[in-house]
Amino acid sequence: MINNYCVLSVVSTAEAALKKLKKSKIAVYDCRKRGAEFIFGVKDKDVKKVFAIFSKPCYNITVVEKSVRKSLFYGLVLRAGLAAGAAAFIAAAALANFFVLKIEVSGSGSYLKNEVLKIVSDEGAARFKPYSSFNGSVATGRILALPSVTFCNIEKRGSVLVVDVQVDEEHYGAVSSKPLVSDADGVVRSIVAVCGTAAVSAGDTVKKGDTLIYAHTVSGEETVKCLAAGYAELECKKTCEYFAREENDENLKYALSSLLLESETVISHTYKTVPVDGGVNYVIDFTYLHKVSINLT
Amino acid sequence: MKLLEQILSEMGADTLKSFTVIPRFGGYFRSVKSINEFGENKIVLVLRKEVVTVTGEKLEVGKYFEEDIFIKGEIKEVKIDK
Numbered sequence: 001m002i003n004n005y006c007v008l009s010v011v012s013t014a015e016a017a018l019k020k021l022k023k024s025k026i027a028v029y030d031c032r033k034r035g036a037e038f039i040f041g042v043k044d045k046d047v048k049k050v051f052a053i054f055s056k057p058c059y060n061i062t063v064v065e066k067s068v069r070k071s072l073f074y075g076l077v078l079r080a081g082l083a084a085g086a087a088a089f090i091a092a093a094a095l096a097n098f099f100v101l102k103i104e105v106s107g108s109g110s111y112l113k114n115e116v117l118k119i120v121s122d123e124g125a126a127r128f129k130p131y132s133s134f135n136g137s138v139a140t141g142r143i144l145a146l147p148s149v150t151f152c153n154i155e156k157r158g159s160v161l162v163v164d165v166q167v168d169e170e171h172y173g174a175v176s177s178k179p180l181v182s183d184a185d186g187v188v189r190s191i192v193a194v195c196g197t198a199a200v201s202a203g204d205t206v207k208k209g210d211t212l213i214y215a216h217t218v219s220g221e222e223t224v225k226c227l228a229a230g231y232a233e234l235e236c237k238k239t240c241e242y243f244a245r246e247e248n249d250e251n252l253k254y255a256l257s258s259l260l261l262e263s264e265t266v267i268s269h270t271y272k273t274v275p276v277d278g279g280v281n282y283v284i285d286f287t288y289l290h291k292v293s294i295n296l297t
Numbered sequence: 298m299k300l301l302e303q304i305l306s307e308m309g310a311d312t313l314k315s316f317t318v319i320p321r322f323g324g325y326f327r328s329v330k331s332i333n334e335f336g337e338n339k340i341v342l343v344l345r346k347e348v349v350t351v352t353g354e355k356l357e358v359g360k361y362f363e364e365d366i367f368i369k370g371e372i373k374e375v376k377i378d379k
Contacts, residue, residue, distance in 0.1 A: 013335075014332070014335035015331075015332050015333060015334065015335055018331075018332045018335065018358070018361060019331055019332070021361075022331065022361065022363070025362075025363060026362075027360060027361070027362035027363075028358065028360070028361045028362070029359065029360050030357065030358070030359060030369075031335070031357060031358035031361065032337075032357050032358075033335070033336070033337070040358075
C-alpha cells in the first residue's frame with residue numbers, strides 16, 4: 001500500500017496509545033490491531049514525537065513502513081550518482097531541444113542543398129545555435145525564390161532542422177550548374193544574383209564571354225560551390241544599315257523600325273545616309289538594353 | 298454542509314456533537330474526548346456527556362485528530378448512552 005505517512009507499530013492497547021497520541025495532538029491514520037500490536041500511521045514530522053511518547057521500554061515501537069516521500073528521499077540519497085545522472089540527462093535533453101544540432105535538406109530540390117544551407121545560415125540557423133534566433137519565414141521566402149523551387153517547408157524535429165524543398169518536375173534536372181557569362185560586349189547597367197556571387201557591378205565594361213555571376217559563394221575564407229541564378233542588364237552598341245530608294249521621313253521610319261529587337265529596348269540612336277547605286281543606305285548607330293539570365297523560370 | 302447545519306440548528310442540536318454515517322463506507326464523529334474500546338467489530342467513543350458505541354464489521358480508525366474521528370468499515374449500529 002502506498003502511504004503518505006509513516007506506519008508504526010507499538011505493543012500497547014489501542015485505547016491507551018490513542019489517548020497518548022490525542023493528548024499530544026498528533027493526527028493518526030489507518031489504525032488497526034494486529035495481535036498485541038497496535039499499528040497506526042503518522043506524518044513524517046510527528047515520527048520523532050511519537051517515539052518520544054513511547055520511549056519507555058515497555059512499549060516496543062518500530063517503523064513498519066516509511067512514507068513514500070521519505071522512501072524516495074532515502075532512495076535518492078543512496079543512489080545519488082544515478083539521480084544526478086538522470087537529472088543531467090533530462091536537463092541535457094531539454095536543453096538540446098532548444099538548439100539546432102543538425103540541418104537536413106530533403107525533397108526533390110535537395111540538389112540545391114548548398115544554396116539552402118547558405119540561406120538558413122544567413123537567417124540565423126546553424127549547428128549549436130538556438131532555434132529561436134532563426135527567422136524561418138524569411139528563409140522560406142528566400143528558398144522559394146530559388147530556381148524551379150515550388151514548395152518549401154522548414155520544421156524542427158527534435159534538435160534537427162529539416163528543410164523540405166520540392167522543385168517543379170518539368171524543370172527538374174534542367175538547371176544549369178554553369179556560371180552566367182555575357183553573350184555580348186557592353187556596359188553593365190544592373191546585376192541581380194539570386195544565387196551565387198556577382199562577378200561585376202553596375203558601370204563595369206564587359207566583353208563577350210566574361211563571367212557575370214559566379215557559381216559559388218564565399219563564406220568567410222571558404223568558397224562553396226552552388227548554382228548561379230540571376231540576371232544582368234547590359235547596355236550594348238550596334239550599327240545597322242537599311243537600304244531605301246530615296247531619303248524621306250517614311251523610309252527613315254522603316255529604317256528605325258528595323259532595329260526593333262526581340263524583348264530588348266533601344267535606348268538611343270543616331271543615323272546618317274550614304275548614297276549608293278539606286279538609292280541610299282541608312283547607317284544607324286544605336287544603343288540597347290540586353291538582358292542575360294541563368295536559372296530563372 | 299450549510300443545509301445540514303441549518304437543519305441541526307433548527308432542531309436545537311449542537312452541530313459540534315453531530316456525526317455522519319455512510320453505509321458500507323464509514324462514519325465521521327465529532328467532539329470525541331477519548332476512545333474507550335477499540336476492536337474490529339466495536340468502537341466505543343466517549344463524548345462530553347454521552348458514550349457512542351459503534352458496532353459493525355472490519356472497523357478501523359481512518360483518522361483521529363483532536364476531537365474528530367473517521368471510522369472506516371461497515372457500520373451497522375450506532376448507540377448513544379448518557
